[in-house]
Amino acid sequence: MEDTELSLNERKVLLALAGKGPRSPEELLEGGGFTEMVEVMSAASWLKSKGLLDIHEKIDTYYIPDTEGKQYIARGELPEFTLLKQFKDAEKKDVAQLNSTGLPGGEVQIALGWMKRNGWVSIHKEGGKSVALLTEAGRKQLEEGPLTGQMRLIKLAADMETGGGAPEADAKKLDAHALSMLLTRKGLLKVRERYVRTLSLTQKGERLAASGIKVGEEITQLTPDILQSGRWKDAEIRPYDIHTFAPATHGGKAHVLRESISRIRDIFLHMGFTEISGDYIESCFWNMDALFIPQDHPARDAQDTFYMKTPATMDIPEELAVTIGKIHENGGDTGSEGWKYRWDGKPARRAILRTHTTVNTIRYLRDHPDPPVKVFSVGKVFRREATDNKHLAEFHQIEGIVMEEGASFRMLIGVIKEFYARMGFPEVRFRPSYFPYTEPSLEVEVRFGDRWMELGGAGIFRPEVTAPFNIKHPVLAWGLGLERLVMKRYGIADIRQLYMGDLEWLRKTPLQ
Numbered sequence: 001m002e003d004t005e006l007s008l009n010e011r012k013v014l015l016a017l018a019g020k021g022p023r024s025p026e027e028l029l030e031g032g033g034f035t036e037m038v039e040v041m042s043a044a045s046w047l048k049s050k051g052l053l054d055i056h057e058k059i060d061t062y063y064i065p066d067t068e069g070k071q072y073i074a075r076g077e078l079p080e081f082t083l084l085k086q087f088k089d090a091e092k093k094d095v096a097q098l099n100s101t102g103l104p105g106g107e108v109q110i111a112l113g114w115m116k117r118n119g120w121v122s123i124h125k126e127g128g129k130s131v132a133l134l135t136e137a138g139r140k141q142l143e144e145g146p147l148t149g150q151m152r153l154i155k156l157a158a159d160m161e162t163g164g165g166a167p168e169a170d171a172k173k174l175d176a177h178a179l180s181m182l183l184t185r186k187g188l189l190k191v192r193e194r195y196v197r198t199l200s201l202t203q204k205g206e207r208l209a210a211s212g213i214k215v216g217e218e219i220t221q222l223t224p225d226i227l228q229s230g231r232w233k234d235a236e237i238r239p240y241d242i243h244t245f246a247p248a249t250h251g252g253k254a255h256v257l258r259e260s261i262s263r264i265r266d267i268f269l270h271m272g273f274t275e276i277s278g279d280y281i282e283s284c285f286w287n288m289d290a291l292f293i294p295q296d297h298p299a300r301d302a303q304d305t306f307y308m309k310t311p312a313t314m315d316i317p318e319e320l321a322v323t324i325g326k327i328h329e330n331g332g333d334t335g336s337e338g339w340k341y342r343w344d345g346k347p348a349r350r351a352i353l354r355t356h357t358t359v360n361t362i363r364y365l366r367d368h369p370d371p372p373v374k375v376f377s378v379g380k381v382f383r384r385e386a387t388d389n390k391h392l393a394e395f396h397q398i399e400g401i402v403m404e405e406g407a408s409f410r411m412l413i414g415v416i417k418e419f420y421a422r423m424g425f426p427e428v429r430f431r432p433s434y435f436p437y438t439e440p441s442l443e444v445e446v447r448f449g450d451r452w453m454e455l456g457g458a459g460i461f462r463p464e465v466t467a468p469f470n471i472k473h474p475v476l477a478w479g480l481g482l483e484r485l486v487m488k489r490y491g492i493a494d495i496r497q498l499y500m501g502d503l504e505w506l507r508k509t510p511l512q
């Protein structure tokens, strides 16, 4: 082991212990040039892990005065001594006549008991009465005064109380017999136990210390000041151990869904689109009727759509509703035959959680019927679906339209392909599909590895949709799924992973 592998504090501990045998950390703190105990103990535990030092732990017993012990210290004597003083004038006393002066409560009995155990008096029967006779030992104690063996121990405990109490060893040294007596008495001493550590060098540690260790300035952190002043030339620089344990820190970062949405936003903005948004709560009118979805369409079923309780209904533009209702019934003047049923304003007023973001688009077109229009939105939609590894009742759609003179089917395909290519998925294919609001209608599929995945729909709005808004040019529209795309982007197998708040996974997943 090289001495440079030890920190400054480790070397200080090593030197302080070298050739000296076990010492307490407190001794090292005082004499070893440390300022805080943690420095000593952390250096010691590092030395221990390097096999250079042993840390011994044992439990030590200490005594501090208990409540009664404190009272006797205040009085200056134990009750047996107070009683003993009554024998100053007469060496023989009738036990029944012993008075309780200075001895509250039942202390007379206790005091007499201890006088007997100490051998200060002997009790005899005389004519049916108990009498106490002062002994030689009792006379000696009276001369010596109140500092009996037990009293001196209580005082020792009181004197050392601020330091944690009198150590058992000190107490035994003072008077082992009195200590064992004292401990049988209640309320005089409190017994405390404490872990005590001692440090000593192992043979390896002694050898290293003997081989010569320097304690000079040690640089643990290079600062501009140290570099400029040139101090680094003479100082020792602490080797940096990259294998040392250190707690992990995690900076804040975006969620993978947020990251993906930002990327999508960037792509459409760069392609010249403007972002739009809308509310989660919509009327059926805007979410369905305005898109020429017939009122008996299965998607309107309460099994597929979340209907609101409050508000249960919403206002709709009455005049527009009449026009759109007629188109549903017979095509109005669009040239279409309509759906051929009686359109009803009531279901159109019902409030729902939007089922697709196409509702944002149609509302936008109502306000912006003039070309060119290039808008997109990324937003949450709600469908009454059972949750499993591929489905959630809340998910996001990437929606958009292009409306301009001469907008064509080829342009629609071109925009969608371009978007996916910029997301990193260049292979896209289209299959014929059906939506009530588009003709032609397309299903968009993207290739991930060796699999094609259906990611959304697209098409050109039918005249039944555009006519009520006086839109004169083709509207190319698409609505694409976000979550499945993000799953592929991040290699996730279960869609729920995106909403679990799995911090560990989020932390270790690098953002794209």
Ligand code: PHE
Pocket: 355, 356, 357, 358, 435, 438, 456, 457, 458, 459, 477, 478, 479, 480
């Ligand atoms: N709104 C359709 C859906 O939710 C997608 C779509 C949008 C289809 C626009 C055609 C045009 O699946």
